[in-house]
Amino acid sequence: MGEASVEHTHGHHMDPVVEYKSSKLGMWLFLGTEILLFGGLFAAYAIFRAKYPEMFFEQHVELNKKLGAVNTCILIFSSLTMAMGVSAIQRGKQKATAILILITILCGLAFGVVKYFEYSAKFHHHIYPDTSIFFSLYFMMTGLHMLHVFIGLAILAVIMVLTLKGKFTAKYNTPVEVGGLYWHLVDLIWIYLFPLLYLIG
């Protein structure tokens, strides 16, 4: 036998149960670091809000509560379809899973479109990240979150294609589950951002 087959054996020693548990632990740890990443921004928010309560109060009214609320609903709904997708694949329903993930992806895209209109409206009113500390926070927090939405969408797209190719079954569906966890995090962070920025300013 050639070297290729020797190389091939390498890394195949892991048994599926260990692999499943490892992937889940790994994802939870990663989600922890993501929360810490946003944690810096939350800390900055707390500090500056304490320092400039009037500024936060006056300027938060400029944010479009309606669009924010629409987006909140979209994301919560997408989390639901994602969770349904995970439970579908656990019962081996590949087609249903793919459709549910597709709906999740469409929701994510809709979120992006709404955000696009929101940002353009701000620029139209000459509100930029350097306008004030409050808007610095607004753009940094929602911008970083948007970036996470895009990463989440890319992950979901890959998982959907692999589902369609029949890679996941009732027995093996770790990536779907782990990808779902990531999407829930994206949702969760928004659920904190929305009231902090739009409602209680």
Next chain:
Amino acid sequence: MANHTIAHDVYVPFLEKKGILSWILSTDHKRIGIMYLISISFFFLVAGVFALLLRYELLTPTSDFVQPHTYNVFFTLHGSIMVFFFIVPGLAASFGNFLIPLMIGAPDVAFPKLNLGSYWIYLLGTVIVLIALAKPADTGWTFYTPYSATTNTDVVMITLGVFVLGFSSILTGLNFIVTIHKMRAPGMTWHRLPLFIWASYATAVLQLLATPVVGITLLLLIMERTLGVGFFDPAKGGDPILFQNFFWFYSHPAVYIMIIPAMGVISEIIPVFARKPIFGYKAIAYSSLGIAFISFLVWAHHMFTSGISDTAATIFSFLTFLVAIPTAIKVFNWTATLYKGSIHLHSAMLYALAFVFLFTIGGLTGLFLGALASDIHLHDTYFVVAHMHYVMIGGTVMGFFGALHFWFPKWFGKMFNETVAKIAWLFIFIGFNVTFFPQFFLGVQGMPRRYATYPAEFESLMSLSTYGSWILGFGIFIMTINLIAGLINGEKAPQNPYGSLSLEWQVPSPPPLENFEEIPHVTDWTYGYGKKK
């Protein structure tokens, strides 16, 4: 699984396959460890050259070699490369990768592809910083605002590079934590784990918890420079001290990301060459976690002179002293292990002894800086430079060199010349002390750090320090040549030249591709030296 049968009756060392692709695309933790080792060693030498240039400028009181601006660039590059390219990713990733699976009896890390990905992210980060060299930053490695937000040098690129390196660090830490939790061989309980594993675990926790915070901090700095965000800019209502708080919330724990793996190395080397079971195993193991925990509570001791309140300063000063406890526990246990041991002065052991001695000096001088009253006087003087290098070179780099000499035969299956190794050690040890010991006196006398020129009264101590750097540089040069020579035509290494009991020495040197023919069953802890047989 069908082709599983082959490989097992023939021993295929992991170094067997040749060619660049077999390296850069390999998901084998051993190869990835070596790629890290080569990369960080390269950057250590580059940053070392900047150090020699810095010291050369300081040979005389006037700035006759380079202009002050160039000097600022030099110490920024020296500090940033040493910290972010060498010492933070350094020991953890290179030795961690190579050793963790072997030591716990696993075929690889939990996520081999992610591991390769982390290495490539590391390289990407270094490339970004190299691009920044066209207009190198002059801020120092701490990138303090407001200067870093306004200087017209390329701060964005270098911080972006460091940001990317941070990702690599997070992913490596994550991989190691999962590996240590889920991949231990049967019988390898937590209290049987080698101490290097405990140290790697504590380091990985720190990487995971601290790095995202510096990530967001650097991102904010980048945004200040590109989008005009104003968190750190007083003109916009921002707060420059906020940057320092964020920065040190990471960078103080990062000091322990640098030192804890080296402590793990020392805990492996000492019992082997003292031929005694390690003293106080559990205390050493848990003190790593203790250090990791406390390190998050002390960041503001870097900011006593930045205008924080007296109450805050007092609390942080007190908390800082707490870190001394777990650290002292370790030093005490190493010394107790050495006591009445039958000590073999192998070169690796010499580095370990140098570590214990020099790190103790570094730690004790840290107490002067942790104490409020003396820090006000010593802050930003050469005392800090000396303290920091006693910890970083006297500690981490000695641990790194010790690890190099200790595991060299295992990694490469070759031996190096032991006599030359000892001579190199002597030069390094003497050169190091001649370079940095005078700096304690310089600091106490008030010589500030980060200046290209200095009052003539400091000339004798300053030039002594520069001569020392030449001795040190020469020692590192001999050591490098000796190891490379060993690599090229060293004798073949036996499986277990020092009679170590830990698992990585129970496989051939260099280890086979899949580490263990059969996953071992562990029945005892690793440190029963001098008891059995």
